[in-house]
Amino acid sequence: MASVVSDKRGTYVDLEGHTVRKYDFLQLSKIPRLEFDDPNVESIIANEEPVLLVNSNIISSALKWDLDYLKKNLGAGSFSVYSSKTCKFMYYDEKRAKQWPYFIPPTQRIHMKFEEFCSRVRNLKASDSRVYLQQMLDDSVGKNIVKDFLEFKWQWLTEMQRKMNWGSLTSNLLLIGLPGNITPVHYDEQQNFFGQLTGFKRVILFHPDQFKCLYPFPLYHPCDRQSQRFPKLKELKGYEVIVGPGDVLYIPMYWWHHVESTMNSGITTSVNFWFKAGPTPSQITHPLTAQQKVAVMRNIERMLGEALGDPHEVGPLLNCMVNGRYT
Numbered sequence: 001m002a003s004v005v006s007d008k009r010g011t012y013v014d015l016e017g018h019t020v021r022k023y024d025f026l027q028l029s030k031i032p033r034l035e036f037d038d039p040n041v042e043s044i045i046a047n048e049e050p051v052l053l054v055n056s057n058i059i060s061s062a063l064k065w066d067l068d069y070l071k072k073n074l075g076a077g078s079f080s081v082y083s084s085k086t087c088k089f090m091y092y093d094e095k096r097a098k099q100w101p102y103f104i105p106p107t108q109r110i111h112m113k114f115e116e117f118c119s120r121v122r123n124l125k126a127s128d129s130r131v132y133l134q135q136m137l138d139d140s141v142g143k144n145i146v147k148d149f150l151e152f153k154w155q156w157l158t159e160m161q162r163k164m165n166w167g168s169l170t171s172n173l174l175l176i177g178l179p180g181n182i183t184p185v186h187y188d189e190q191q192n193f194f195g196q197l198t199g200f201k202r203v204i205l206f207h208p209d210q211f212k213c214l215y216p217f218p219l220y221h222p223c224d225r226q227s228q229r230f231p232k233l234k235e236l237k238g239y240e241v242i243v244g245p246g247d248v249l250y251i252p253m254y255w256w257h258h259v260e261s262t263m264n265s266g267i268t269t270s271v272n273f274w275f276k277a278g279p280t281p282s283q284i285t286h287p288l289t290a291q292q293k294v295a296v297m298r299n300i301e302r303m304l305g306e307a308l309g310d311p312h313e314v315g316p317l318l319n320c321m322v323n324g325r326y327t
């Protein structure tokens with residue numbers, strides 16, 4: 001039994017030498033760890049299942065992106081930094097937040113220079129708010145960062161994008177977090193190659209068919225795509241993986257993922273590659289996949305909001321339509 005440590009912030013266990021939060025409700029399986037040029041990789045990704053590409057040197061040119069290097073080379077612009085009073089950094093849509101009464105944003109987005117971010121990180125006291133830098137990599141960064149970026153294995157990435165018939169690469173997010181930071185479980189509507197540069201993160205993933213156990217917020221809610229709570233703990237079947245420097249984790253579109261920076265790993269730096277979905281296949285075969293059912297549910301919620309003219313009427317109408325009739 002792995003050693004269990006408890007302190008005022010929670011209970012932790014050791015996972016492969018890393019200190020992570022203890023979630024005793026999960027049956028967690030492992031994710032395949034393969035070399036990036038392993039012949040099985042392509043079929044796993046084609047099957048939209050997660051796979052960890054180790055020693056992939058897809059992002060090896062950025063393994064030197066520690067705070068000092070980034071401070072020297074990232075550029076003088078200001079960066080989006082999220083601050084949170086807790087260790088959770090829940091994503092929310094700022095535009096929708098304005099229209100959703102009683103919504104209290106779970107994090108504050110601050111713009112700050114990289115120097116300020118570094119000094120906050122270095123002099124962080126237990127009572128301070130936690131920070132999480134999340135910045136889209138664009139042409140505002142310094143020339144050395146551009147050089148490192150261009151040295152990513154773009155030939156492999158674009159070949160995979162083509163083979164999988166994915167849409168365009170929409171963004172690369174640079175993420176710099178503190179030990180213990182958590183991105184709560186959510187899904188994205190994009191294919192994701194998640195690259196780990198410095199430090200270690202523990203990722204828990206759930207198949208899209210676990211939707212019924214994860215209770216995402218309503219589509220029109222600012223926290224659309226995030227789970228409201230973990231109630232059906234027993235039934236949840238998940239996967240777990242530790243990602244470290246040089247690893248690239250394929251997070252398939254619609255797969256739920258919870259990401260935490262391990263407690264003993266120091267500052268974590270990651271860069272992700274988000275690709276749009278490919279075109280809907282002309283021939284839809286039945287039964288639909290779990291991903292397709294999530295897309296159908298989203299379309300119904302979206303259409304109802306438009307038909308009713310008010311997102312707050314969607315819930316009552318759906319309850320009226322289903323409760324007592326489809327139980």
Ligand SMILES: CC1(C)c2ccccc2-c2ccc(C[C@@H](CC(=O)O)C(=O)C(=O)O)cc21
Nearest residue numbers: 082089091092132134175183188194259272
């Ligand atoms: C929590 C945070 C900083 C945030 C705040 C406000 C708006 C957006 C986001 C956002 C988006 C992506 C990530 C990266 C990653 C999770 C992780 O590495 O923590 C992940 O989920 C993915 O790559 O899909 C993290 C964040």
Ligand SMILES: [Zn+2]
Nearest residue numbers: 186187188257
């Ligand atoms: Zn995500």
